[in-house]
Amino acid sequence: MSRRVVTLAHYYTQPEIQQMADKVGDSLELSLYAKECAADVIVFAGVRFMAETAKILNPQAEVILPDTNSTCSLVTQTDVAALKKWRESYPDHVHVSYINSSAEHKALSDWIVTSRNVDDVIAHLYAEGKKVIFSPDRNMGAYLNFQYGYDMPLWSAVCEVHDKFNQAALDEAFAATPGAKYLIAHPESPLPVLLHADYVGSTSGMLNWIKAYDREPEATIFVATEEGILYNMHAARPDLRIVQAPIYAGCQCNQCPYMKMNTIDAVRKAQRGEGGISIDYLDAALMDAARLPIERMLEFSRRYYA
CATH class of the missing domain: 3.40.50.10800 (NadA-like)
Known part of the structure; x- marks a missing residue:
């Protein structure tokens, strides 16, 4: 019996990869689709934290990342042991984490947010009288603090792109x-x-x-x-x-090196079950802990954006 293979692609992958996908979107759209699609196999043309999120939300499916090295600087710049100590230093705060984070990072979080819903989620928490710490993206947190007058302590990672x-x-x-x-x-x-x-x-x-x-x-x-x-x-x-937009001296050449690891050949091999890495290394307890803040975000999004 053949298995149903669904291919997801982020907007930052090259056009040819997007054309190969069943669904193209941002982190929130792909998270929702991964949870709800009836797939036996999900080929995730993105980066590792996205494939991990898909596995956490759809643990019955086999999730394959076409290139094992396609990570994210927000993940590589975050030491999870240090993050745990940082979180513990704010025991009366809600820990809000950007979805661009590892499964271990998500498991240390109270809420997961995407760039689409971060403003609304944090506004909701402040309206409830809660205090917030934000990780891992320092730039995003700094913008929120400036724009809305928050005083959130921030983690210090950045997206290198x-x-x-x-x-x-x-x-x-x-x-x-x-x-x-x-x-x-x-x-x-x-x-x-x-x-x-x-x-x-x-x-x-x-x-x-x-x-x-x-x-x-x-x-x-x-x-x-x-x-x-x-x-x-x-x-x-x-x-x-x-x-x-330019990055320096008028250069308009800013690519994510990790997204571009999703080549046509790598995606095709993953679709055939002949390549890539299976996200089969997350244990059940870790996935359960990471799923909780993601589900909290998804439920909020369903109610808020309905």
């Missing part, structure tokens, strides 16, 4: 670009860049902003996030001038 965007390069690019200019940015970017942005949001949020764009038709729209999403933006609005 988004952290390269900088205000000086943007100023140069804006000065050299005639006509109207806009900047949309992912909240993993540094605070000076985010404060310059006309819109700050998740990959899906930025894509929706582009789809709904109705301002100056000749404007240049700079996008401060991994270049993969520009494929989707150009497909949705070929009439617009959309470019990646």
Whole structure:
């Protein structure tokens, strides 16, 4: 009897990989799909923490990551033992963790959030009179603290892709670009860049902003996030001038090296069961502990965004 194989791909993978997928989306969309799809095998063209999340939410399925080395700097920069001590130093705080984190990290969390729902979840917790600590993304936490006047203690990891965007390069690019200019940015970017942005949001949020764009038709729209999403933006609005924001000296070349490990050959081999790594190393107790804060986030999202 044949097994049902479902392929998921993040927006940051190359266009050819997205075309091979049954579902393309951001972290929240793919998390929900992984939980609800009736798959025997999930091939996750993304990075390791995403495949781990899919396994945690759908433990009956075999989850395969096409390349074992496709990790994330937010994971590699976080020592879980140190994180545990940090969390224990704030016993009266709620620990909110960004989904870009390992299974062990999630197991130490009270809530998991994505870039799409982080604002709403933390606002909900503060409205309930709770105090919050936030990990692992320092840039995202700094933006939330500035934007909403929070005083959340922050962990110190950053996304190595988004952290390269900088205000000086943007100023140069804006000065050299005639006509109207806009900047949309992912909240993993540094605070000076985010404060310059006309819109700050998740990959899906930025894509929706582009789809709904109705301002100056000749404007240049700079996008401060991994270049993969520009494929989707150009497909949705070929009439617009959309470019990646520069990272230094006008360079517009910011790729996630880990996402790009999802090659056509690696994904095809994983689909055939001939390659990749199976996410079979998470024990049941760890998955149960990590699932709790993820389910809390998913239930919140179902109610809040219904």
